[in-house]
Amino acid sequence: MKRLTHLIAVLLSTATGPVLAESRQVDRTYTVLCAKVACGKLGVGESARRQVADYSYRNNGRGPDQSEVILLGADGAWISYQTDGVSTYGARIDDEFKAQDGVARWRSAVDRGERAGAAADLVYLPVQPTPAATALLAKTLLQRPGRKAAALPVGQVSLERMQALKPAGATFEVALYAIEGLDLEPVYLWLREDDQSLFAQVSPGWGGTLLQGFEAEVDRLGEVQKAAQRARLERLAQTLPQVLPGLTVIEGVRWFDAEAAVVRGPSDVYLYEGRIAAVVKPGSIGNAGPSQRISGQGRTLLPGLVDMHAHLEPGALLLDLAAGVTAVRDVGNSNADLAELRGRIDRGELLGPRVAANGFIEGKSPFSSQADFVPDNLPDALAAIDWYAAHGYRQLKLYNSIRPEWVKPMVAHARALGLRTGGHVPAFMTARQAVEAGFDELHHINQVTLNFLVGKGDDTRTLLRFNLPGDKAADLKLNDRRTQDFLALLRRKGTVVDPTMVAFEAQYTQRQGLPNPSYAMVAANLPAVVQRGLLAAEVDLDDAKARRWGASWRVMMDLLRRMHAAGIPLVAGTDATPGFAMHREMELYVQAGIPAAQALKIATWNGAKHSDRLAEIGSISVGKRADLVLVDGDPVADIRAVRRVSLVLQAQGSQNRALSPAALYESMGILPFVPAAEILK
Structure with missing residues (x-):
């Protein structure tokens, strides 16, 4: 099971090998859970201006081994970051950052560069941070105006506090935070309220990294986190779809006959009550009175x-x-x-x-x-x-x-x-x-x-x-x-x-x-x-x-x-x-x-x-659900046209709905690839 999102990479797929050459003091130990089974550990040592971490787990016959050192200035800004080790599939991890004399310099396996600027105004984003580094990033953002900062090498990150609770058996409370700017959706983690240190980072259903002694809290934390994710997605579910009442026709469109693997048409394709109602020659139904019309000119309709x-x-x-x-x-x-x-x-x-x-x-x-x-x-x-x-x-x-x-x-x-x-x-x-x-x-x-x-x-x-x-x-x-x-x-x-x-x-x-x-x-x-x-x-x-x-x-x-x-x-x-x-x-x-x-x-x-x-x-067959994709161009002539999705149609019960891929992508910070197809009333 390859999981390529940043959240899982941060949670369960960072990696490393040899410990950085220095002594280690472990102040806190975290258990890595794969599902609900302990599969590794994160050890974190801290002083007022220094954090070290060693991170390792094994699941599904693979996993990382990582060492990390972060040095902080008197104002809490990162002035040095270093990590090394071996990643989940064997790639070497080697990432360094230093802020000195008003210049920030970084070198990783994928890039290197420098930029003028005060460390207090910037934050560095490692290519593969441990959960401890992600938590320290959140703690740093808590000290910044508006809880946001420009990021190196690119981007901007911000922090939002979501909800607090008291873990069973704890003398302290913890709060859920969401970091925007690390991925296509927020990255979530839990910090202690008393010292803003890492308490847990959870991937609901898959596991997480939790402060030792609190492993039993993984489901409770996951439920709260899922609720935060759901609330965001529920808002989008109310605003992004366009309901298509009554009859909808896609006019003069090429369409892909999936069973025969050929393009047919042009045809008029009628949709009604969540189903494909008719596929006919253009203009052959004269008195249908559709509520919506969508032009198929220059486009291909796919299942x-x-x-x-x-x-x-x-x-x-x-x-x-x-x-x-x-x-x-x-x-x-x-x-x-x-x-x-x-x-x-x-x-x-x-x-x-x-x-x-x-x-x-x-x-x-x-x-x-x-x-x-x-x-x-x-x-x-x-x-x-x-x-x-x-x-x-x-x-x-x-x-x-x-x-x-x-x-x-x-x-x-x-x-x-x-x-x-x-x-x-x-x-x-x-x-x-x-x-x-x-x-x-x-x-x-x-x-x-x-x-x-x-x-x-x-x-x-x-x-x-x-x-x-x-x-x-x-x-x-x-x-x-x-x-x-x-x-x-x-x-x-x-x-x-x-x-x-x-x-x-x-x-x-x-x-x-x-x-x-x-x-x-x-x-x-x-x-x-x-x-x-x-x-x-x-x-x-x-x-x-x-x-x-x-x-x-x-x-x-x-x-x-x-x-x-x-x-x-x-x-x-x-x-x-x-x-x-x-x-x-x-x-x-x-x-x-x-x-x-x-x-x-x-x-x-x-x-x-x-x-x-x-x-x-x-397939595009009469009576089947109206789950359809309208693409600009002809993917049979050039398969790359499948990327030019201009409209997605999806049945919800007996209702037809249209989704704009451009709007969907924009909700995730992705630039649209083609404009959405226009729906005419």
């Missing part, structure tokens, strides 16, 4: 896009809709949190895509990804399947630490209850063995590629599942009998593959300090601080490794092309930044040699079909 590999959180909702992603499949989350979020979307309290959920099951091991169900034996694993079946789930996702001997009985039990099974290939199995044991679906291109690379004893619960394809895939000969036999097996079994190419593109190709290739085409529209974060690579690639891993990436792209050519059903999932990643996923399919029309079918029809929603969404 709403379906992201088949999401880990949904509130911050993803508007990003998905702005990009035309009107449906997602969540493949691993807090079951309770997802059910709540899904319910609020269905009731219209929040704007968001339609949600289908997979039931996530992980085996217990030192490398486990913590989740609701982490069984240590087969009976408990089967009981988890029972729970998911009883709660209406249609598919399971099995994860890395599921024991190979459990797979066949788990699949059989799931099928008896009407559930399909897919996910990661459990460690010490190959993808072929997983399919032969009954897997209906495989996730991630690296997991498929590992089929040809893993040896006996290779433990893919670790970073090996990423590094082995990078190191060795370049040597694969995909026209050999072994590859042909494996692809024939997938075709014969009807095994679905969710390759999530965009989740791996940067990992195998990005050099430190260079643009992330998955988002380079949209970076200029993003807030400057987010642009800077996109320059940080997950892996350090020197010249030799870059050549090697780049060649391996090209082999994985070729494997994708061969799977499509062999007739293996593909679905478009991202496991990356919502919305933008879906567009890039389709672009990568086209780069690999899949025709653009087929890429669009994969992202619409296939997604609806393989998430059991084809009766309602996935």
Whole structure:
């Protein structure tokens, strides 16, 4: 589960290695929780003008190790910052800042520079801060006029106090604060009221970092934080949609026939009471008297896009809709949190895509990804399947630490209850063995590629599942009998593959300090601080490794092309930044040699079909929900047109609604890509 938002990076994916060369005094210790399981620690030492921190955790076979030192001036301004270590996926962390003689200088893995100015007027934003540094930033802002400051290297940050409470068993109160300017939505954290030191930083449903002794407060803090997030999103849900009463017609528009994978039209497409009412020749209905008219000239109407590999959180909702992603499949989350979020979307309290959920099951091991169900034996694993079946789930996702001997009985039990099974290939199995044991679906291109690379004893619960394809895939000969036999097996079994190419593109190709290739085409529209974060690579690639891993990436792209050519059903999932990643996923399919029309079918029809929603969404067909995307241009002629979304239409019950992507993006501080389509009364 890759989570690329800054909040999770700050909370659970900072990293480092060697401790900075100096003695350490730990005044406070924090427990890092992955779900509700302790998975690491943060140690913080403080004096009046100095803060040191050591931060480390392990979850899902990976995690960071980071050391950090911050020196303060007499006025509380940062005069020095230094951090080093190793990031979650192995990249070196090395970031320094100094303010001296009226000049601020910084050097990181992604940039370097200097600027004249007093330290008291500026704040430095590290590329990968620990939670302790984020808390000290908040404390610094509390001392600034208006609780805001210009940021280095770019941007501006501000602080808002939200709500206070007294933790159980504490002699002090804590308050929730929101920092604006670090990401596309506020970054939340909890400070003690008595000394403004860090109390907790929580990611509801995923875990957090809490002062030792107060770990039991994680759910309570998370609920308060979720309420603050919801309040903001509820306000937007009231102001951003435009209700389309009565009859709406999109006039003279090209439209994508997803089942046939061809563009048809121009046609008039009528929408009524949340459904597609008619698709007819322009002007052929003369007396309809529509309440709204939308011009389709120069535009193409698509079914709403379906992201088949999401880990949904509130911050993803508007990003998905702005990009035309009107449906997602969540493949691993807090079951309770997802059910709540899904319910609020269905009731219209929040704007968001339609949600289908997979039931996530992980085996217990030192490398486990913590989740609701982490069984240590087969009976408990089967009981988890029972729970998911009883709660209406249609598919399971099995994860890395599921024991190979459990797979066949788990699949059989799931099928008896009407559930399909897919996910990661459990460690010490190959993808072929997983399919032969009954897997209906495989996730991630690296997991498929590992089929040809893993040896006996290779433990893919670790970073090996990423590094082995990078190191060795370049040597694969995909026209050999072994590859042909494996692809024939997938075709014969009807095994679905969710390759999530965009989740791996940067990992195998990005050099430190260079643009992330998955988002380079949209970076200029993003807030400057987010642009800077996109320059940080997950892996350090020197010249030799870059050549090697780049060649391996090209082999994985070729494997994708061969799977499509062999007739293996593909679905478009991202496991990356919502919305933008879906567009890039389709672009990568086209780069690999899949025709653009087929890429669009994969992202619409296939997604609806393989998430059991084809009766309602996935094509522009009379009677289906009016979940539609209007784009400027023709994405079959040029797939890049999928980024030029001018209007999103989404049914809410029996009501048609229109959403302006420009307005959605602006609510997140993102510059619009195209003007919104005009709706004429």
